[in-house]
Amino acid sequence: MPDHHDHAHEPHHASGGCEHGHDDTRLPRTFLVAASGTLTGTGLLLGRIHAGPAWLPTLAFALATIAGGLLVFPAAWKALRALRLDMNVLMTVAVAGAWLIGEHAEAAAVVFLFALSELLESWAGTRARRAVAALLELSPPTAIVISDDGSEREVPVAEVATGTAIQVRSGSRIPLDGEVISGTSSVNQAPITGESVPVDKQAGDPVFAGTVNGEGSLKVRVTKAAGDSTLARIIQLVGEAEEQKPPTQRWVDRFAAIYTPAVFVIAILVAIIPPLLIGQPWGAWVYRSLVLLVIACPCALVIATPVSIVSGLTALARRGVLVKGGVYLEAVGKLRALAVDKTGTITVGKPQVVGIIPVADLAEDEILRRAAAINSHSEHPLARAIVDAAQGRGITFEATTDYQSVTGQGARAVIAGHLHFIGNHRMAHDAGVCTPAVEAMLAEIEAKGQSLAVLGHAPHGDCAGEILGIIAIADTLRPEVTEALRRIHAAGVEKVVMLSGDNQRTASAIAAQAGIDEAIGDLMPDQKVEHVRQLVARYTHAGMIGDGVNDAPALAIASVGFAMGAIGSDTAIETADIALMKDDLRKVAEAITVGRRAVGIIRFNVIFALSIKALFLALAFTGHVGLWLAILADTGATLLVILNSLRLLTTPAVR
Structure with missing residues (x-):
C-alpha cells in the first residue's frame, strides 16, 4: 500500500488513492471531477431520451471515464511499476472490466464517484491544515x-x-x-x-x-x-508532526498491505471458479468480481487516521500547544497519570514575601524597610524577594554600614548606629533572642512549607537585643494551578503526583494548596526518573510536565513529556513531546481532551470503515449490490469519515 500520510506534503498532479492534494493542483482536479460528473450525467440523459445517434451516450461515458481517470490511471500505473497493488489499481481494473462487459455507464460513474471522493479528501487535508498554514502569512514580508x-x-x-x-x-x-x-x-x-x-x-x-x-x-x-523565529519553528514542527505515524495508522498500513493483494486474489477466484466448476454464466460472475473490487477499495479505512491526526494537531496548534506527532496525540489521549515538577510548573519559580509578622512595636513597613536595607547588599533569592517587596510597596531605605554575611544563616549590618541581623531560625537562636512565643511562630511558618527571615536587633553594648519581626517567604502557586488541576482530573487523569527537590514538608504544603493527589520531596534528578518509571509501570500511560531542560531525563521516560512556557525557548521545544507555548497548565487539560477525542474518533472511523466494507462485500458476493451502489457506499463512507475527523477542529475548551 502507498504511504498516503507520508505523501501529504508532496506535490502530485495525477494522484489518487486517498493522497492529499495541494492547493496548486486543486483547480485542475476540481475541473476534471466536474467534467467527469457532467459527462456522466449527459450520457445518462441522452440514453434515457434517445436523442441523437446511438453512439453519443457511449462517447459521453468514454470522455467521462477519461476525465475522471486522469486522476486515477496514472497513479495506478505508477503503483504497478513499483510492484504495488493499491486502490488506484483496484479502480482501474474495475473500470476496464466494466467497459469490457459493456457496462459503460457504470464505468463512467465509478470513475466519477471515486475521483469525487479523492477531491473531498484533498479538500479535507487542505481544510485541516489551513489554520496552521495561515501562520505563514502572519509574518510580514x-x-x-x-x-x-x-x-x-x-x-x-x-x-x-x-x-x-x-x-x-x-x-x-x-x-x-x-x-x-x-x-x-x-x-x-x-x-x-x-x-x-x-x-x-x-x-x-x-x-x-x-x-x-x-x-x-x-x-x-x-x-x-x-528562518529561526518561533513562528518558523512552529510551522516546521507541525509539518514534521504530520509525517509521524501514530500506532493506529501503522496498523492500518500493515492491514492494507495484506488486504489489497488478498482482495485481488478473491476477486479473480470469484470471477473464474463458478463458471469453470459449476457452469455459471461468465458475465454475471465477472460483474460480481468487479463490484467486489470496487467495494473492497479501502479509501475510508486508509484516511481514517491521517485526517483525524492532522485535525487534532491543528486544533491544538491554534491553542498554543505544539504536539510533535500523531503518536503523541494518541498517547496524550490515553493518559491516566501525570507527574509534575514543582518549581516553575506548579509554582511561579520566584520567592515572594507572603507575610510580615511584627514581634516588637514596629509597623510592617518599618520591618520591611530595615530588612531590605540589610539585604540590598545580597543577591541571595530570599534577600532579593525582601528587597523586591519593599520596592513594590514604594518603601525607601538608607544604606547600611558594616555589612557582614554569615554563611548558612543570614547577614548583619548597622542601621542608625545599632547592629541588626536578618536571617534564619538558627541565626535568631544563636543570637540568644528567641523566646517560646517566637519559637511557636517560627514553627507555624515552617509547618506551612514557607521559608522565613527573622529581623532582630542584635545584642551589642548596652542593648540586650530583641526580635523585631518575622518575614514569611514562599514560592507562590501559579494563579491558574487549582483550576488547571481540576480540569486535568475532569479530562480523565486519575492521579497527579508532584515530584520536587525541595524538602517533603514544603512539597506537601504546596501540594495541599494546589489540590495535587500526592507530593514526593527530597528528590534528586535520577530519583524523579525512577518515580516516573513507576507511574508508567502502574498506569501504562503516564505523562510528565517540566521545564524541558532540567527535567529532560524524566520527560524522556514518560509516555508524553510536556514542556512549560516553550515560547522563545528552542531547547524546551526540542526536549518535550508536547510544548506549551505559554506558562498555563490549563493547556494540558486541553491537550488531553483533544487527544481523547482524537482517539475516540479514530477508533470509530476504523470500525465504521471495516463494518461498511464487510457488509457490502457480503452483499456483492451474493449479487445484491451493483457497481453504482458499491461506489456510492465507498464514497459515502469516505465522506462520513472525513466529516467526523474534521469535528476535532471545533473541540470545545475544557471548563
Whole structure:
C-alpha cells in the first residue's frame, strides 16, 4: 500500500488513492471531477431520451471515464511499476472490466464517484491544515529597519540580520522575533500562545514574529533571523508532526498491505471458479468480481487516521500547544497519570514575601524597610524577594554600614548606629533572642512549607537585643494551578503526583494548596526518573510536565513529556513531546481532551470503515449490490469519515 500520510506534503498532479492534494493542483482536479460528473450525467440523459445517434451516450461515458481517470490511471500505473497493488489499481481494473462487459455507464460513474471522493479528501487535508498554514502569512514580508542615522527603510525580512533595530508601528504585525528597546504597547500573541488577552510589552520584553502590535509604537532589536523565529519553528514542527505515524495508522498500513493483494486474489477466484466448476454464466460472475473490487477499495479505512491526526494537531496548534506527532496525540489521549515538577510548573519559580509578622512595636513597613536595607547588599533569592517587596510597596531605605554575611544563616549590618541581623531560625537562636512565643511562630511558618527571615536587633553594648519581626517567604502557586488541576482530573487523569527537590514538608504544603493527589520531596534528578518509571509501570500511560531542560531525563521516560512556557525557548521545544507555548497548565487539560477525542474518533472511523466494507462485500458476493451502489457506499463512507475527523477542529475548551 502507498504511504498516503507520508505523501501529504508532496506535490502530485495525477494522484489518487486517498493522497492529499495541494492547493496548486486543486483547480485542475476540481475541473476534471466536474467534467467527469457532467459527462456522466449527459450520457445518462441522452440514453434515457434517445436523442441523437446511438453512439453519443457511449462517447459521453468514454470522455467521462477519461476525465475522471486522469486522476486515477496514472497513479495506478505508477503503483504497478513499483510492484504495488493499491486502490488506484483496484479502480482501474474495475473500470476496464466494466467497459469490457459493456457496462459503460457504470464505468463512467465509478470513475466519477471515486475521483469525487479523492477531491473531498484533498479538500479535507487542505481544510485541516489551513489554520496552521495561515501562520505563514502572519509574518510580514518586510520590516522597517532603523539606520544608524535614525532614518527608516523597508527591507525584506530575510535580509534583516540579528541585532538590527526595527520599528513596529501601532496596529501592525511584528515581522521578526526580538526584544523591545523602547516604547510600550500591548501585543496580541494569540497566533503563537493561544492567549485571548493581549500582553503588555515594555523595554526588555521579548516579542515574536506574527504577533500583532496594539496601540503603542515599539522599537525592537532583532534576536532571531526570519528562518529561526518561533513562528518558523512552529510551522516546521507541525509539518514534521504530520509525517509521524501514530500506532493506529501503522496498523492500518500493515492491514492494507495484506488486504489489497488478498482482495485481488478473491476477486479473480470469484470471477473464474463458478463458471469453470459449476457452469455459471461468465458475465454475471465477472460483474460480481468487479463490484467486489470496487467495494473492497479501502479509501475510508486508509484516511481514517491521517485526517483525524492532522485535525487534532491543528486544533491544538491554534491553542498554543505544539504536539510533535500523531503518536503523541494518541498517547496524550490515553493518559491516566501525570507527574509534575514543582518549581516553575506548579509554582511561579520566584520567592515572594507572603507575610510580615511584627514581634516588637514596629509597623510592617518599618520591618520591611530595615530588612531590605540589610539585604540590598545580597543577591541571595530570599534577600532579593525582601528587597523586591519593599520596592513594590514604594518603601525607601538608607544604606547600611558594616555589612557582614554569615554563611548558612543570614547577614548583619548597622542601621542608625545599632547592629541588626536578618536571617534564619538558627541565626535568631544563636543570637540568644528567641523566646517560646517566637519559637511557636517560627514553627507555624515552617509547618506551612514557607521559608522565613527573622529581623532582630542584635545584642551589642548596652542593648540586650530583641526580635523585631518575622518575614514569611514562599514560592507562590501559579494563579491558574487549582483550576488547571481540576480540569486535568475532569479530562480523565486519575492521579497527579508532584515530584520536587525541595524538602517533603514544603512539597506537601504546596501540594495541599494546589489540590495535587500526592507530593514526593527530597528528590534528586535520577530519583524523579525512577518515580516516573513507576507511574508508567502502574498506569501504562503516564505523562510528565517540566521545564524541558532540567527535567529532560524524566520527560524522556514518560509516555508524553510536556514542556512549560516553550515560547522563545528552542531547547524546551526540542526536549518535550508536547510544548506549551505559554506558562498555563490549563493547556494540558486541553491537550488531553483533544487527544481523547482524537482517539475516540479514530477508533470509530476504523470500525465504521471495516463494518461498511464487510457488509457490502457480503452483499456483492451474493449479487445484491451493483457497481453504482458499491461506489456510492465507498464514497459515502469516505465522506462520513472525513466529516467526523474534521469535528476535532471545533473541540470545545475544557471548563
